[in-house]
Amino acid sequence: MAELKRTQIKAVLASDETGTEVLVKGWVRTKRESKNVAFIALNDGSVIHNLQVVADPQALGEETMRLITTGSCLAVRGTLSESQGAGQKVELLASDIEVYGTADPEKYPLQPKKHSLEFLREIAHLRVRTNTFGAVYRLRHALIFAVHNFFNERGFYNVHTPIITGSDAEGAGETFRVTTLPFDNPPRTDEGGIDYKKDFFEKEANLTVSGQLEGELAALALSNIYTFGPTFRAENSNTSRHLAEFWMIEPEMAFYDLQDNMDLAEDFLKYLIRYALDNCADDLLFLDKRAADEDKLKAANERSEMGLMERLQFVLENEFERLPYTEAIEILRNSKPNKKKKFNYVIEGWGADLQSEHERYLVEKHFKKPVILFNYPKEIKAFYMRQNDDNKTVAAMDILFPGIGEIVGGSQREERLDKLTERMEAMHIPAEEMWWYLDTRRFGTAPHSGFGLGFERLVQFVSGMGNIRDVIPFPRTPGNAEF
Ligand code: ATP
Ligand code: MN
Numbered sequence: 001m002a003e004l005k006r007t008q009i010k011a012v013l014a015s016d017e018t019g020t021e022v023l024v025k026g027w028v029r030t031k032r033e034s035k036n037v038a039f040i041a042l043n044d045g046s047v048i049h050n051l052q053v054v055a056d057p058q059a060l061g062e063e064t065m066r067l068i069t070t071g072s073c074l075a076v077r078g079t080l081s082e083s084q085g086a087g088q089k090v091e092l093l094a095s096d097i098e099v100y101g102t103a104d105p106e107k108y109p110l111q112p113k114k115h116s117l118e119f120l121r122e123i124a125h126l127r128v129r130t131n132t133f134g135a136v137y138r139l140r141h142a143l144i145f146a147v148h149n150f151f152n153e154r155g156f157y158n159v160h161t162p163i164i165t166g167s168d169a170e171g172a173g174e175t176f177r178v179t180t181l182p183f184d185n186p187p188r189t190d191e192g193g194i195d196y197k198k199d200f201f202e203k204e205a206n207l208t209v210s211g212q213l214e215g216e217l218a219a220l221a222l223s224n225i226y227t228f229g230p231t232f233r234a235e236n237s238n239t240s241r242h243l244a245e246f247w248m249i250e251p252e253m254a255f256y257d258l259q260d261n262m263d264l265a266e267d268f269l270k271y272l273i274r275y276a277l278d279n280c281a282d283d284l285l286f287l288d289k290r291a292a293d294e295d296k297l298k299a300a301n302e303r304s305e306m307g308l309m310e311r312l313q314f315v316l317e318n319e320f321e322r323l324p325y326t327e328a329i330e331i332l333r334n335s336k337p338n339k340k341k342k343f344n345y346v347i348e349g350w351g352a353d354l355q356s357e358h359e360r361y362l363v364e365k366h367f368k369k370p371v372i373l374f375n376y377p378k379e380i381k382a383f384y385m386r387q388n389d390d391n392k393t394v395a396a397m398d399i400l401f402p403g404i405g406e407i408v409g410g411s412q413r414e415e416r417l418d419k420l421t422e423r424m425e426a427m428h429i430p431a432e433e434m435w436w437y438l439d440t441r442r443f444g445t446a447p448h449s450g451f452g453l454g455f456e457r458l459v460q461f462v463s464g465m466g467n468i469r470d471v472i473p474f475p476r477t478p479g480n481a482e483f
Helices: 009-014 062-067 117-122 131-153 212-222 258-279 281-296 308-317 325-333 356-367 417-426 432-442 455-463
Strands: 021-033 038-043 051-055 073-082 090-101 205-207 224-232 245-254 321-324 371-377 393-401 405-412 448-454
Touching: 009 021, 009 051, 009 090, 021 051, 021 090, 038 073, 051 073, 062 090, 117 131, 131 224, 131 258, 131 281, 131 455, 212 224, 212 245, 212 432, 212 448, 245 258, 245 455, 258 281, 258 308, 258 371, 258 393, 258 405, 258 448, 258 455, 281 308, 321 325, 321 356, 325 356, 325 371, 356 371, 356 393, 356 405, 405 455, 417 432, 448 455
Parallel strands: 051 090, 321 371
Antiparallel strands: 021 038, 021 073, 038 051, 073 090, 224 245, 245 448, 371 393, 393 405, 405 448
């Protein structure tokens, strides 16, 4: 196939230049064939829609036609023509087809029928060839792009924080150890413990659970920064919202207080949702219909009150509810499920840590919109959060979303050295190991704030996919690291 350059199917479908010759390449979704004509639906991933290829079996030959089956990969040269069929403007009248790769129908696991998401997880190496996962991958890309756009437009600098860290001080979750020591016979100290001085980094090292602490260092020089990197937590929580490896976006801003922080987070989430609506219409329409179909299979009381597109619009159009933790506890304590002991964890009173069932009650039943909870008890939050004057609460904020629960966790940071070290001592966090973090409070400290957005939880919300394993190409969860 000399000379002619390949055109993406997205461009072909948008074109109205019938009569021109084009070359397309992609994978066969379906083929319908009669004696005189074959219809091949070809997809190259550039867009959710397939290009209809119309071929003459007799002209192309029996041998070639036999090799064209669902999953096979083709190069097709032909003439663009106005489509006779419904649902598409143009189709391609094939003059020449080269088969790059066959896909034995007896063995190819993706047949043109509905496969369950559970089954598709077992073939995660191929599932991107389905409409659902094609849409999710493209949406993910658009949202990544939008994250960088949002911050770049506002003068934030992207900072790469380390993936391997030497401090486990943050205590955000269980960490994965990074080591080159032999398991069977590690070097020992005189006391019999493992001698990490002989390890690669000459100290204990882990995969990062958050880039925040290093992000703070950068913010106290560049003012506004954000990180967007892989994050690892060895928590053994087999839920539809937890991964062992996920991506987190963590902006950190000098001179922002908690209110500024909440404003930024709300703007950010709305920007991302609007970006998806403006740029991923085809994929979102597909996912919207998909979610509606899934919903029909559910019991009446478990169905969503809104469709996916409606839900996205709704979040855009409404201000998030901002509610102090203390008021949230009152609402929860007096709620029906609490009084009837329907919650797994009954809320007894102030100080309780909120479980996802409580968060979802507030968002889905009580306020029916996103909620920003703030000023949490200091006992249930991290050491670096700024202490409020009441001596009981810290300037923390979590954003809770319908169907997801916590999507953002953030705070104003404790910038006062004495308060910070006091808190670290109370929480048994070794100050010596954190000398570099504390130096920012010793030299030119400043009020500052930041938050973390779990990228996959965002993609879950925007795509309407129920399980976080279906919004990352190759999910890592307890017991799963295939592919
Ligand atoms: P959760 O209570 O849901 O486990 P967390 O309190 O541990 O969340 P943070 O430590 O505040 O969460 O992390 C910031 C954000 O990262 C969360 O709001 C969430 O969006 C995301 N996140 C946290 N843990 C995970 C995980 N295991 N998988 C995917 N995303 C996560
Ligand atoms: Mn967690």
